[in-house]
Amino acid sequence: MGGVLRAEPVWVETFTGLRADQFGRLLRAVRERGGEGTGWGRPWCLPLAERVLLVAVYYRTNLTMRQLAPLFGVSPDTVCRVIQRVGPLLSLEPVHAPTGAVDRLRIVDGTLIPVRDRSVAAFSRNYRFSANGQVIVDADTRLVVAAAHPVPGTTADARAWRDSGLAEHCQGVTVLGDGAYINTGLVVPHRKRPGRALLKGEEEDNTFARMKNYKILRDCRQRGGCLHHAIQAVAHMHNLALAA
Structure with missing residues (x-):
């Protein structure tokens, strides 16, 4: 079964609230943190960009696994696995105050x-x-x-x-x-x-x-x-x- 959502600008902006270039920065951060790795088990059936999109859509909409599955053409179990594996890779990196920024x-x-x-x-x-x-x-x-x-x-x-x-x-x-x-x-x-x-x-x-x-x-x-x-x-x- 094919999915509806793809990591294309129209779907990215509609479902995540991010412009395509902003989503690209998020994708790059996930890739640098090892997002391409499969770990143990079967290879991913979705490319990394669509896995990141899936997690972002989940956080944005709070749809259930069963609701997200047909949108991406995968099973609810795969949706769960993607969220558990990729979700932590979207984490914020702490930002430290610039040296001497006493007026911040x-x-x-x-x-x-x-x-x-x-x-x-x-x-x-x-x-x-x-x-x-x-x-x-x-x-x-x-x-x-x-x-x-x-x-x-x-x-x-x-x-x-x-x-x-x-x-x-x-x-x-x-x-x-x-x-x-x-x-x-x-x-x-x-x-x-x-x-x-x-x-x-x-x-x-x-x-x-x-x-x-x-x-x-x-x-x-x-x-x-x-x-x-x-x-x-x-x-x-x-x-x-x-x-x-």
Whole structure:
């Protein structure tokens, strides 16, 4: 059975939100990380570009394995194998602040992500079993600098930040957080008063809101470390989509 989707510009832009050149950069990163390798077992029935497209479509649409299979002309088992093997290769590479960039401003951004795997989730204030995801964002470019491993959704943002290891990506720069990060050493701006203009970094839209255009972050059905891989991959694609 032949598939519908191919790694062609029209399908790439429609189903991933990336231009063809941006998808090409994602594909190149996956190839450099060993994406061509088959590991143990049968050779891949899809070329690397279509395997990367499959994973990106999965993260963007959150379709099930059975729904994705006929789109790519493969079995649901193959879809699962591709996601498990290629998904981690889409991960974001941490970005470090340039030397001497003392005026750089970064923002801690967090959200609750509904997830089916209760080993990484807890019944949270959104009334669903969720995990707490934290990212560091560059205030000027809106690029994600680093993403932490998700923790159960009942974990307070302040504790999630302390345990995340994200602070090592913020050496020598100012970091903003909202009221949930009081007493963590971060800069917490005062609550906005009516009529006062927003400060830099206080914009009402946040990075996770845009990242949730990738629906995997609205209801993750995967288990184990797959949510972490999904956050990393979505952050990578979010950064590529912001690129000129």
